[in-house]
Amino acid sequence: xxxxxxxxxxxxxxxxxxxxxxxxxxxxxxxxxxxxxxxxxxxxxxxxxxxxxxxxxxxxxxxxxxxxxxxxxxxxxxxxxxxxxxxxxxxxxxxxxxxxxxxxxxxxxxx
Amino acid sequence: xxxxxxxxxxxxxxxxxxxxxxxxxxxxxxxxxxxxxxxxxxxxxxxxxxxxxxxxxxxxxxxxxxxxxxxxxxxxxxxxxxxxxxxxxxxxxxxxxxxxxxxxxxxxxxxxxxx
Numbered sequence: 127x128x129x130x131x132x133x134x135x136x137x138x139x140x141x142x143x144x145x146x147x148x149x150x151x152x153x154x155x156x157x158x159x160x161x162x163x164x165x166x167x168x169x170x171x172x173x174x175x176x177x178x179x180x181x182x183x184x185x186x187x188x189x190x191x192x193x194x195x196x197x198x199x200x201x202x203x204x205x206x207x208x209x210x211x212x213x214x215x216x217x218x219x220x221x222x223x224x225x226x227x228x229x230x231x232x233x234x235x236x237x
Numbered sequence: 238x239x240x241x242x243x244x245x246x247x248x249x250x251x252x253x254x255x256x257x258x259x260x261x262x263x264x265x266x267x268x269x270x271x272x273x274x275x276x277x278x279x280x281x282x283x284x285x286x287x288x289x290x291x292x293x294x295x296x297x298x299x300x301x302x303x304x305x306x307x308x309x310x311x312x313x314x315x316x317x318x319x320x321x322x323x324x325x326x327x328x329x330x331x332x333x334x335x336x337x338x339x340x341x342x343x344x345x346x347x348x349x350x351x352x
Contacts, residue, residue, distance in 0.1 A: 168343030
């Protein structure tokens with residue numbers, strides 16, 4: 127089925143650094159979402175984007191819905207240890223459709 | 238408020254046995270999704286229901302997999318017979334469709350190991 131190309135696959139950074147990850151698709155999505163998954167837990171929604179070009183922030187997190195509707199990025203500023211985890215992008219075509227997920231970005235923070 | 242509730246959290250079973258995973262969506266939600274997560278394939282949508290009706294089951298791997306939603310507060314995903322390659326984490330998720338800004342909420346997952 128449809129896959130989203132998410133990069134990078136993993137990131138090793140120092141505490142306090144900024145983080146950037148992105149997702150691209152060959153087809154259009156009408157909603158882009160970013161989730162975080164901690165070990166042993168289900169994905170938890172961080173940010174949802176509903177309009178092309180939209181830029182949304184949630185604390186230290188900022189995400190943008192690409193103007194072509196085929197891409198999105200997520201930035202985390204001033205990373206802290208609890209940011210460690212796997213971040214997933216997800217696209218949704220219609221409001222009643224399931225989500226298509228990227229393969230995830232593993233974020234590892236070195237103190 | 239209770240989130241999406243899944244059971245069992247962990248199951249180890251022998252190849253050939255029947256496995257039933259259960260899900261209680263968030264009260265009031267009208268869409269329910271079943272996902273499977275593996276290292277190789279990531280998160281894959283298996284099937285989703287809207288108002289208890291299956292809408293898209295194209296992600297169900299094969300006939301050994303079946304899902305039902307007999308009412309708005311309960312769904313099952315059944316694997317019969319199970320095989321080692323079915324080992325994965327199975328997530329149930331729910332949302333209130335038709336509301337702009339609807340969020341899909343995930344349960345904590347059912348960790349299945351088939352030996």
